[in-house]
Amino acid sequence: MSETTNKLKTVFGQLPDFRRSHKQLYDLESILLIGIISVICGADSWNEMENYARSKEEFLRTFLDLPNGIPSHDTFNRVFSNIDSAQFESCSIQWVNTLLELQPQEVVAIDGKTIRGAKANGKKSPVHMVSAWANENNLVLGQVKVSEKSNEITAIPKLLEVLSIKDTIVTIDAMGCQTEIASAIIEKDADYILAAKENQAQLHQNIEDEFRFGKSLSTHQSLELDHGRIETRICSVMTDFKFIETNNKWKNLTAIIKIESNREFKNLEKPTEQATLYYISSLASTNPEDFQKAVRSHWAIENKLHWTLDVAFSEDASRKRIGNAVQNFSILNKIALNLLKNEKSSKIGVKSRRLKARWDNHYLIKVLNLMKV
Structure with missing residues (x-):
């Protein structure tokens, strides 16, 4: 799993951190990785992102350094609302x-x-x-x-x-x-x-x-x-x-x-x-x-694409509005969709694959291993 997360960090670690260094409790890479992983596993909101991470904290600590625990939903909201969307999309x-x-x-x-x-x-x-x-x-x-x-x-x-x-x-x-x-x-x-x-x-x-x-x-x-x-x-x-x-x-x-x-x-x-x-x-x-x-x-x-985003990711019902939140969460959805659609071992729909990834860490690792660089 460490190899997989290193690949993720290689790709998305290029994003500049907009935050002041002395106020950082969580490194940007960890927030991004939790964001990507939680969306793969069914999170459609900042609260669900936090809830997923807390329920899987022991698993996440096997490959992430989390000295201050799991970020709150407000932290996820603030970070993804302020990340430069053009740079995130470029990554x-x-x-x-x-x-x-x-x-x-x-x-x-x-x-x-x-x-x-x-x-x-x-x-x-x-x-x-x-x-x-x-x-x-x-x-x-x-x-x-x-x-x-x-x-x-x-x-x-x-x-x-x-x-x-x-x-x-x-x-x-x-x-x-x-x-x-x-x-x-x-x-x-x-x-x-x-x-x-x-x-x-x-x-x-x-x-x-x-x-x-x-x-x-x-x-x-x-x-x-x-x-x-x-x-x-x-x-x-x-x-x-x-x-x-x-x-x-x-x-x-x-x-x-x-x-x-x-x-x-x-x-x-x-x-x-x-x-x-x-x-x-x-x-x-x-x-x-x-x-x-x-x-x-x-x-x-x-x-x-469009139908799946609405049915499997509830994108059309999204109420995110602050800053770059809408665009950045849409990028997260599409990253998750690309990975889930190209994991071929399970002959089930994308929505069911999200649930399976949430329940089964071994399946989640299999999905993440597609993130080669």
């Missing part, structure tokens, strides 16, 4: 890169999530985070908090700037369909698939015209039967444009994609759902099956 990204083995053409989905409980002082909007999810690796690559006076359009380039995404396919919904974002992805030696909707009215109209009048296209049809529904998806790809500007406005634009979905329900009382979605891409491929797979993979960020 987290460095650590993720030690776990990461991105595959060529792996889908990296970028999307935002609102932490609805973190709303205070009459503010209209709660905290919003933009995260990147590596689909095949099952890992959160990083996150950026959206500024209160901004939106995802300005946050996404900041996130791209700190990620290592060479040779991947970055997928983003319509909010990210911006020329600057397309260029930023290409500059990171990656490709993009961006959803095109009415927020880019001229582009959307031009794509519709291409598919209405164009003849040179390839198609692929998929059929999915699941949860009492039958969904047919037809993906069409076109690489020969007549209506879309192919100059540097959309950097390296090589393909436009149309996906037509038809969803029928076994319950005949439910009406059939139909939708047509458009995308632009820098991928050189003309195989519609490749695009079909990549677009479907994008939604893993909703199912495997």
Whole structure:
């Protein structure tokens, strides 16, 4: 276990301590380690963090120096509310890169999530985070908090700037369909698939015209039967444009994609759902099956990340509001999620894995041993 904690200290020991040295009862590394471990083991609040640590004090003392005992919930709150979030996130990204083995053409989905409980002082909007999810690796690559006076359009380039995404396919919904974002992805030696909707009215109209009048296209049809529904998806790809500007406005634009979905329900009382979605891409491929797979993979960020954070970590109910507490606890959740999802010996859900780690120190050590550097 000492080797594991040394690795943790190597990664997160780079964080500068904002506290005055003569007032420190607990070293920053111990607070960080207890924070990470307690969140893995089910703590969703500062009080639960303290309660977990007190219940496991004997175990924690086997690898942590705790001359003044266990920090109080107020100490955890104060420390995690004041740690510089950008530096904490930078350490987290460095650590993720030690776990990461991105595959060529792996889908990296970028999307935002609102932490609805973190709303205070009459503010209209709660905290919003933009995260990147590596689909095949099952890992959160990083996150950026959206500024209160901004939106995802300005946050996404900041996130791209700190990620290592060479040779991947970055997928983003319509909010990210911006020329600057397309260029930023290409500059990171990656490709993009961006959803095109009415927020880019001229582009959307031009794509519709291409598919209405164009003849040179390839198609692929998929059929999915699941949860009492039958969904047919037809993906069409076109690489020969007549209506879309192919100059540097959309950097390296090589393909436009149309996906037509038809969803029928076994319950005949439910009406059939139909939708047509458009995308632009820098991928050189003309195989519609490749695009079909990549677009479907994008939604893993909703199912495997956002949904799991709400269900297994109760993130949407979080009421943390002071200083950097919301962002830093979100980083803790994502560190825990990365470790728990990549511990393969237990075929149970993430929420159950958190409970198992709390009850079983041997399992917890197995989870922590994934934190290689």
